[in-house]
Amino acid sequence: NAGVTQTPKFRVLKTGQSMTLLCAQDMNHEYMYWYRQDPGMGLRLIHYSVGEGTTAKGEVPDGYNVSRLKKQNFLLGLESAAPSQTSVYFCASSHEWQGTEAFFGQGTRLTVV
Amino acid sequence: KNEVEQSPQNLTAQEGEFITINCSYSVGISALHWLQQHPGGGIVSLFMLSSGKKKHGRLIATINIQEKHSSLHITASHPRDSAVYICAVRRSGGGADGLTFGKGTHLIIQP
Numbered sequence: 001n002a003g004v005t006q007t008p009k010f011r012v013l014k015t016g017q018s019m020t021l022l023c024a025q026d027m028n029h030e031y032m033y034w035y036r037q038d039p040g041m042g043l044r045l046i047h048y049s050v051g052e053g054t055t056a057k058g059e060v061p062d063g064y065n066v067s068r069l070k071k072q073n074f075l076l077g078l079e080s081a082a083p084s085q086t087s088v089y090f091c092a093s094s095h096e097w098q099g100t101e102a103f104f105g106q107g108t109r110l111t112v113v
Numbered sequence: 114k115n116e117v118e119q120s121p122q123n124l125t126a127q128e129g130e131f132i133t134i135n136c137s138y139s140v141g142i143s144a145l146h147w148l149q150q151h152p153g154g155g156i157v158s159l160f161m162l163s164s165g166k167k168k169h170g171r172l173i174a175t176i177n178i179q180e181k182h183s184s185l186h187i188t189a190s191h192p193r194d195s196a197v198y199i200c201a202v203r204r205s206g207g208g209a210d211g212l213t214f215g216k217g218t219h220l221i222i223q224p
Binding site: 033035040042058092105 | 157201
């Protein structure tokens with residue numbers, strides 16, 4: 001049982017380049033989330049999805065787009081990367097939005113130079 | 114002021130010591146989560162609490178809803194317990210927009 005899988009695990013981008021982070025879960029969860037983790041700060045919500053075909057903005061959505069075309073996948077896109085987007089990105093999923101635990105991926109360390 | 118505050122930020126202890134990490138929050142919640150993050154690794158859920166106390170192995174988590182406070186205890190600590198421990202709350206009435214996280218407590222257990 002893989003749980004939540006993120007790809008890639010590491011990436012270095014040049015300013016202005018684009019990329020897509022993939023999150024895949026095999027637990028048939030409805031809810032999926034993208035967070036970023038920066039030094040000295042708690043995880044912050046970028047975007048989330050409450051089901052296939054739906055997405056919503058979180059606390060820090062600027063500069064990111066997401067898509068949930070399939071229930072098991074949640075994609076995070078950076079159209080034009082900026083150094084401020086250097087961070088560790090975590091995907092998470094849960095069966096319900098409350099009352100159940102969240103399952104996290106291993107993280108993607110992104111550096112924008 | 115952050116909605117979720119953890120203390121201490123950093124903690125170094127000797128193997129075998131009893132460890133306590135505290136979490137205070139300032140909002141109404143429906144649940145509180147304790148998470149563990151190993152260096153370079155992912156995040157693992159340890160506990161989800163809405164009241165009382167839960168125990169798993171050497172880990173114990175308690176919550177006092179009236180005082181808006183939770184503690185994570187580790188008994189007979191071991192170097193493999195070295196990690197960042199994160200408290201997160203799900204705000205009551207907050208909808209499906211995920212958890213609000215503390216900044217984490219960096220724990221080092223020395224042999």
